[in-house]
Amino acid sequence: MPLILCIETSSTNCSVAIASDSATTSNTYGAAMVLDILEDNSDSYNHGEKLHVFIDEITTRNGYVMGDYDAIAVSSGPGSYTGLRIGVSAAKGLSFALDVPLIAIDTLKALSTINKIDSEYTAAFLDARRMEVYASIFDRSGKRVLESQPVVVEDDSFIRFRESGTISYIGTGIEKTRELLNIEQQYITEVNPTAAALCALAIDGYKKSDTVDVAYFEPNYLKEFKIGG
Known part of the structure; x- marks a missing residue:
């Protein structure tokens, strides 16, 4: 049974979890493993x-x-430049020091998996300042149908998904x-990225040997760094 340390720092939430395929789902988020x-x-x-205090504790x-x-699993972005840099x-x-694999997990994909609203599509939104969000959309099966991208939201944004079926929204970019x-x-779940959402994906990635090169891996920032980001 793999035991994986999961690290999520892409937002204001500093989050660490332990993933195990023997774990129950009695956690706050209802996330598996x-x-x-x-x-x-x-x-x-x-x-x-x-972060390191939480890991030790x-x-x-x-x-x-x-x-x-x-293994070590980490949220790979998009999100806060500073947060991602610290977590990655x-x-x-840790991956290098412990000589264990590193598993990188897309932040928006992980966030979408803890959506509990029954809908045709799930839109994962993270606040990216002003009227911009980092956005990705997934269908009912979990397949990504809109690649992660920064979007300046207008009234016709994501219109083909909004008109073609029910769509629910999860993340920190919803309220604005x-x-x-x-x-x-009723289609809104306002929640920060959390290490709980990484756990099942981390176990799956470990079993499939879906890992990244520790020396060359970099987060998916999506945008250039700006002070305060």
């Missing part, structure tokens, strides 16, 4: 101070040592676009 999770959402972006309180992990740097360092897109409240 989450053995334990530790996170803190703060606008101060103290990820650099919190969640490992110790579950009776493990770092050498027990079979930590994941790469809700009125413009005429999104009904």
Whole structure:
């Protein structure tokens, strides 16, 4: 049974989870294969101070040592430049030091998997400042039908999906676009990216040997760095 440390820092939420295929789904998010999770959402972006403390704490309180992990999984973006840089740097360092595989998981794909609203499409939105969001859309089977991209939202954005079937929205980019897109409240799940959403995808990636080269892997920033991002 693989044991995987999952790291999510692409937003204000500094989140660490342990993935195991023997875990139940009794966690807050209803996400699968989450053995334990530790996170803190703060606008101060103290990820650099919190992340390694969280990793040590969640490992110790579950009776493990770092050498027990079979792999490290990390949210690969899009999202906050600073947050992604901190999380990916930590994941790469641990993967190298422990000599275990590194699994990179698309942030919007992971976010879409914890959508519990029954709809034809799931739109995963992350706030990207002003009226822009990082967006990706998935069909009912989980297949991506709109690639991750930064979008300046207008009233006709995503119109072909909105008109062709029910669409639900998950993420931090919803509230500022809700009125413009005429999104009904019952189709909204406002939640930050979380390490809980990485767990099942991490287990699946490990079993399929879907890993990345530690030396060359970089996050998917989607946009150039701006101060405060």
